[in-house]
Amino acid sequence: MKSFALPGSIFCGCVLLVVVQVTMCSGAITKSADKSPRIVMPKTGTIPVRLGNNFNISCVAEPRFADKSFSIIYWLVNNTFIETTYPHGRVKEGTERSYTENGKYYIMRSLTFAKVTQPDLNCNFTCVVITPAGQDSKIVVLGSELKLKT
Template sequence: MAAPRPVRTPCPPSRLLLPLLCCALASRRTGAMALQPPSITVLRTSAESPRLGDSVTVSCEATSGLPELTLLYWLGNGSFVEKLHPDGAVREGTVLEEPRGAGVALRRDLHFSSLDACHLRTNFTCVVLSPLGVDTRELRWPPPAPGLG
């Protein structure tokens, strides 16, 4: 008796949709940004030397040639911010888009309602992700203002 043949199941159509869509969008675009991976261009805080208890906003800006398929988000110690801070003490703003050349500049803020020592010890990372690649940038807090460390 012959051994049974393994049954090959075709790749589900949903697994093919994203790569096909990416190729179609990338082929329609022209210019320098069209096939470039996304990149974080700016990471800045609203205060040069934030004090504990201050309300602080950190902005992450990135560029992407495929804005329709690009995600820009924040992580805290490798977890999504809303999971790490369900109380809303730290929250992400909405993603803002601005056309720039052949691509788009994206910005997403991270809001701290009241900065505390725990936040200074948390590794906050901005992530920009598209089918063309990923870029990350860690938030480096400036030293706390004197007398409040």
């Protein structure tokens, strides 16, 4: 440890040495099957909604990780948790659900709007799925049906 002094103060510093060991091997490199999670719904883009109506959107993901208990799926709005942006519950996440279809395991979580309002339009609603093998996310934006038809 090295220390130094300035008038009226003594500073101590510590240096952390990190050693990284890289092992090289010869031969063909084989890529193992990708086990990162993947969001299958919704597709990224703008979704038409009608102001004043209720609205529901589901996020469906295939975790593709052996231990199903280590998967999590959730929604964000403009990179903030739903509960923070909508503390009174006009917009809220449903409970996480899971199901198996055609031999594949899926998890899903819905986002429910009790009433779509003007401030909801043009916000980034992001579905995120995370497992120990990685993460995936999809962004959707709500757009007024009337504006989208013109």
